[in-house]
Amino acid sequence: QQQVKQSPQSLIVQKGGISIINCAYENTAFDYFPWYQQFPGKGPALLIAIRPDVSEKKEGRFTISFNKSAKQFSLHIMDSQPGDSATYFCAASMGEGSSNTGKLIFGQGTTLQVKP
Amino acid sequence: NAGVTQTPKFRVLKTGQSMTLLCAQDMNHEYMYWYRQDPGMGLRLIHYSVGEGTTAKGEVPDGYNVSRLKKQNFLLGLESAAPSQTSVYFCASSYWGLPYFGPGTRLLVL
Numbered sequence: 001q002q003q004v005k006q007s008p009q010s011l012i013v014q015k016g017g018i019s020i021i022n023c024a025y026e027n028t029a030f031d032y033f034p035w036y037q038q039f040p041g042k043g044p045a046l047l048i049a050i051r052p053d054v055s056e057k058k059e060g061r062f063t064i065s066f067n068k069s070a071k072q073f074s075l076h077i078m079d080s081q082p083g084d085s086a087t088y089f090c091a092a093s094m095g096e097g098s099s100n101t102g103k104l105i106f107g108q109g110t111t112l113q114v115k116p
Numbered sequence: 117n118a119g120v121t122q123t124p125k126f127r128v129l130k131t132g133q134s135m136t137l138l139c140a141q142d143m144n145h146e147y148m149y150w151y152r153q154d155p156g157m158g159l160r161l162i163h164y165s166v167g168e169g170t171t172a173k174g175e176v177p178d179g180y181n182v183s184r185l186k187k188q189n190f191l192l193g194l195e196s197a198a199p200s201q202t203s204v205y206f207c208a209s210s211y212w213g214l215p216y217f218g219p220g221t222r223l224l225v226l
Contacts, residue, residue: 004158006158032213036217041219041220042219042220043206043208043217043218043219043220044159044206046214089158089159101147101164101166102147102164102210102212102213102214103161104159104161104215105175106158106160107158108156108157108158109156109158
């Protein structure tokens with residue numbers, strides 16, 4: 001079964017707009033939620049990550065919003081640029097600090113296209 | 117620092133053939149992983165290792181074997197390739213928590 005569900009599958013946004021990607025999880029033991037960005041022909045690269053004791057984390061134009069009670073989290077890309085066009089994956093893992101073995105459960109991915 | 121490197125970049129196999137994918141990391145990471153990426157399914161963990169000489173099964177281990185004889189290397193083997201193993205394979209490594217991914221190996225099984 002898919003433990004992390006991601007939507008939408010694809011997204012088209014105009015330059016300067018806000019891109020929003022949503023994820024929902026089932027396992028309440030998950031306690032680390034990273035987002036990865038992947039360009040065609042490349043491996044996924046870590047974008048930003050959050051723990052459930054924080055409701056929001058912002059890094060530049062990228063913000064994660066986290067709703068622990070709803071078991072949902074989302075990625076917002078403000079002022080979206082054509083260079084942001086990529087596939088985005090949410091993920092979840094368990095364990096704190098050195099006990100986190102980095103075994104990630106990934107969402108299905110969202111292909112973002114930002115039109116100039 | 118090369119980070120995580122994978123060999124080969126692309127390979128075509130016939131059903132029933134065997135091959136080994138090589139992953140190397142120069143970050144002195146304890147943990148290493150093999151994932152496969154298929155359209156619409158995200159990335160799924162095949163096997164992982166929490167240290168030299170150790171391996172463990174992930175979500176989709178069937179048809180694959182792995183070995184971690186040296187800390188910096190993690191090998192993924194396909195003993196008898198099947199068309200269902202056509203995929204892009206990513207190796208990753210981490211100190212903890214947040215894996216760094218290699219560039220991937222595209223495998224086509226005919």
